[in-house]
Each structure stands twice: as C-alpha cells, then as structure tokens.
Amino acid sequence: xxxxxxxxxxxxxxxxxxxxxxxxxxxxxxxxxxxxxxxxxxxxxxxxxxxxxxxxxxxxxxxxxxxxxxxxxxxxxxxxxxxxxxxxxxxxxxxxxxxxxxxxxxxxxxxxxxxxxxx
Amino acid sequence: xxxxxxxxxxxxxxxxxxxxxxxxxxxxxxxxxxxxxxxxxxxxxxxxxxxxxxxxxxxxxxxxxxxxxxxxxxxxxxxxxxxxxxxxxxxxxxxxxxxxxxxxxxxxxxxx
Numbered sequence: 001x002x003x004x005x006x007x008x009x010x011x012x013x014x015x016x017x018x019x020x021x022x023x024x025x026x027x028x029x030x031x032x033x034x035x036x037x038x039x040x041x042x043x044x045x046x047x048x049x050x051x052x053x054x055x056x057x058x059x060x061x062x063x064x065x066x067x068x069x070x071x072x073x074x075x076x077x078x079x080x081x082x083x084x085x086x087x088x089x090x091x092x093x094x095x096x097x098x099x100x101x102x103x104x105x106x107x108x109x110x111x112x113x114x115x116x117x118x119x
Numbered sequence: 120x121x122x123x124x125x126x127x128x129x130x131x132x133x134x135x136x137x138x139x140x141x142x143x144x145x146x147x148x149x150x151x152x153x154x155x156x157x158x159x160x161x162x163x164x165x166x167x168x169x170x171x172x173x174x175x176x177x178x179x180x181x182x183x184x185x186x187x188x189x190x191x192x193x194x195x196x197x198x199x200x201x202x203x204x205x206x207x208x209x210x211x212x213x214x215x216x217x218x219x220x221x222x223x224x225x226x227x228x229x230x231x
Contacts, residue, residue: 099210
C-alpha cells in the first residue's frame, strides 16, 4: 500500500496517560501535516513538518502536544497527560513537496486517521 | 481563518444536481476539494490554482473566482456514491507554507 499509513487506527487512553500517534507518508513524500477532527467538525491544522524540521506549528496547543519527523522512521504526534477534550480523530497527510511554486498542483493526501478516545 | 461552506447539508435523489460553495475572507492561492465518508480518510477530488479556473472530474467540477475569493463545487446527475461530507481547503500564504485550512464541511446525502 503506497498510501499514507497511520497507526494505531484506534487508541484508548485513560486521563493522564500519554498517546503516541504514528504516520508514515506516501512513498516519495517528505512533507507531513497533522490535522485534528472533532465530531461533526472540520479538519483543524495542527503542525507541518519536513524531515527533522518543524516548519509551522501554529495550530498546536501550547502545552502537552509535540510532533517530530525524524530522519529515519515515521512522524510522531505525542500527546502527554491526555484529557477528555483530546478525544478526536487525528489525520496525517503528506505531500511530495511544499505547496508553493508557480503552477504547482501539489496537494496533500490523507491517511485513514487515528481515533483517540480518552476515558 | 477557516473558509465558510454553504449549505451545511444537502439531501438529493439520485440524478439530481447540487452546488457547494466555499468562501474565504483572505486572498487565496489555491482551493483544494475533498470528500470524506464516515470513518474514513478525506479523499482528494481536485485542486484549483488560478482565478477563474474550472476543472472537471467525471460529473464533478469546480470553479474558482479569485477576485471574489470563492470556489464552488458542482455535482451533476448525482450518484449514491457521492454521499459524504465535502470539504474545501483554502490556501493562502502562512509564513510561506500555503497550508490548506478547511471549512466545517457540507454533508451530502443521496437517496435512491
């Protein structure tokens, strides 16, 4: 499967525990984006990363949330000390290059999401 | 700031047409349209880059009016498989990264 791979698909955590969500981009893609989706709502941008660099984290909550995209391995979204309000679907997307450039038709392709439930 | 989509929901019978609108308060670089079925990933439909550009994908097409900062998605002769939530993602310069910001979505239900 050459698509964006996310795991786990479903994760249940008790309040105060840590959640780690992993994302492997499509083959040939080096740009990763994380979005959060609450029930009946749209996709809220969280963070944009390239290998070993955070490019834009303007959508990340200031505390408890962090993201990385190491040189080797998947991108990881980490949520520490989870609370009930963190329950949501977390989608990862990837693109082959940045989205600029004259005539660029680059877009982002989504993975199937990780559903986090905090109990 | 996220784009505004209208209507919030559309209910159709097979074969009927629908239009979904997307507007932004910011100058737009591109508009990206996706369809998401319940519990699944958003699936890319098309991207529009230039003011006045129109694109087609089978019986689904879209237009982008750069001056009005609006895009519309046109679904003609709808099929049952068109059911889902449609999202527009608008991209404007945000520190130079042009990351799509999505609206709340339009729920489309097609009945037999």
